[in-house]
Amino acid sequence: xxxxxxxxxxxxxxxxxxxxxxxxxxxxxxxxxxxxxxxxxxxxxxxxxxxxxxxxxxxxxxxxxxxxxxxxxxxxxxxxxxxxxxxxxxxxxxxxxxxxxxxxxxxxxxxxxxxxxxxxxxxxxxxxxxxxxxxxxxxxxxxxxxxxxxxxxxxxxxxxxxxxxxxxxxxxxxxxxxxxxxxxxxxxxxxxxxxxxxxxxxxxxxxxxxxxxxxxxxxxxxxxxxxxxxxxxxxxxxxxxxxxxxxxxxxxxxxxxxxxxxxxxxxxxxxxxxxxxxxxxxxxxxxxxxxxxxxxxxxxxxxxxxxxxxxxxxxxxxxxxxxxxxxxxxxxxxxxxxxxxxxxxxxxxxxxxxxxxxxxxxxxxxxxxxxxxxxxxxxxx
Numbered sequence: 001x002x003x004x005x006x007x008x009x010x011x012x013x014x015x016x017x018x019x020x021x022x023x024x025x026x027x028x029x030x031x032x033x034x035x036x037x038x039x040x041x042x043x044x045x046x047x048x049x050x051x052x053x054x055x056x057x058x059x060x061x062x063x064x065x066x067x068x069x070x071x072x073x074x075x076x077x078x079x080x081x082x083x084x085x086x087x088x089x090x091x092x093x094x095x096x097x098x099x100x101x102x103x104x105x106x107x108x109x110x111x112x113x114x115x116x117x118x119x120x121x122x123x124x125x126x127x128x129x130x131x132x133x134x135x136x137x138x139x140x141x142x143x144x145x146x147x148x149x150x151x152x153x154x155x156x157x158x159x160x161x162x163x164x165x166x167x168x169x170x171x172x173x174x175x176x177x178x179x180x181x182x183x184x185x186x187x188x189x190x191x192x193x194x195x196x197x198x199x200x201x202x203x204x205x206x207x208x209x210x211x212x213x214x215x216x217x218x219x220x221x222x223x224x225x226x227x228x229x230x231x232x233x234x235x236x237x238x239x240x241x242x243x244x245x246x247x248x249x250x251x252x253x254x255x256x257x258x259x260x261x262x263x264x265x266x267x268x269x270x271x272x273x274x275x276x277x278x279x280x281x282x283x284x285x286x287x288x289x290x291x292x293x294x295x296x297x298x299x300x301x302x303x304x305x306x307x308x309x310x311x312x313x314x315x316x317x318x319x320x321x322x323x324x325x326x327x328x329x330x331x332x333x334x335x336x337x338x339x340x341x342x343x344x345x346x347x348x349x350x351x352x353x354x355x356x357x358x359x360x361x362x363x364x365x366x367x368x369x370x371x372x373x374x375x376x377x378x379x380x381x
Contacts, residue, residue, distance in 0.1 A: 062213025200262025212345020
């Protein structure tokens, strides 16, 4: 077994998933796409999951499709409501906190810049304050975005210590949230903090995630699925743009692995982490649409490129050497497997008349991921 780093043997083992059994875990944004998948996974790991979020962003959505309100403790609340958020921490006394609640859309941030900054920066401050006041919290994983970096649109992947930035309000808000997190980590959550306590605290950045249950506005796969399910041609704004694609379970697996490591060795694993796909999964938008149509079984797309459209990055990559070497985390699905899993989820949903309970289907795909991790670890021993 590889070690090469303090704690390497511990975090390199699939057994990390057992750490969450019977633990109280608070997930903000559990009604969203990534948050709902994380809540399902934690529930299956035996955690006592407390979700804090506004209503799902649209209908349909994975939160309702998986009947999650019946399976986890659901607290309806806004992360901008600091009193309600703090009261939720005090009532449930979570040991782990995964902060995913956000305004997640680039194009919407042009329409609502203030709300984007309020939610993504001010909301993060509120979560960090609630963590600071809650003595029960041992681990915090703060989820931001690969768009937090000052993107020079070059071919090299950004490392965790590269500058923060952002052309559009969404990207800038994520860069700001990272700066806020860094200040709280040094000032309140590290061993050297004068006015805090040492907890395991990390901020994580992933690429474009795909998977079943996402109907977000102005996202490629949801846009494709809406068109394909309605028999329309897919409308693509920027077919030549290159994006890093990964199945939603892959970064979530990284977050869980990191959360377990933070509990065991908080000083060693606190800080910033990238969890992005390798270069084999950097495809153009047009290539993604073509492959998704193939797995759906039929369909077409048309180019709606507009030279006067709002700015969107044409290329953005992450360097994940830190997660590879220190956490032994790697992506395990090929891009075609990611797309096949995604298409099969939606086909099952629509075949069920949009009323089918998708929780078992989500669990089945989680099991597939877990088995792939086990197989990979056996190969590496």
